[in-house]
Amino acid sequence: MRFLTLCFILCMVSVAQADTRTRTVTVYRSAQDDANEMARTGILRHRGGHGYEGIGFSTVSGAAACRASCYWGQRKVKEVAVSRGARGWFACVRYW
Secondary structure, eight states: OHHHHHHHHHHHHHHHHHHHHTOOOOOOOOHHHHHHHHHHHTOOOOOOSSSEEEEEEESSOHHHHHHTSTTTTTSOEEEEEEEEOSSSEEEEEEEO
């Protein structure tokens, strides 16, 4: 019985060690990085991790993409970025 208990404990320790080796590190990305990524892939999506963030798309202009972003006109702007993709303009706006 002691042998089985020891084997169980050793297995749990090895699993716990394996989990610590596979953790990911979050790297800070600017709003421009996120806008460029959306323009490159053509996918409008929040990258997250930066508080309030709005994203927008427009086929008209970069300014129209900003106005289409979440929270536009409701919160104080911290960072704005626009990038043009094959389908149109992509904006990433971060707020305070």
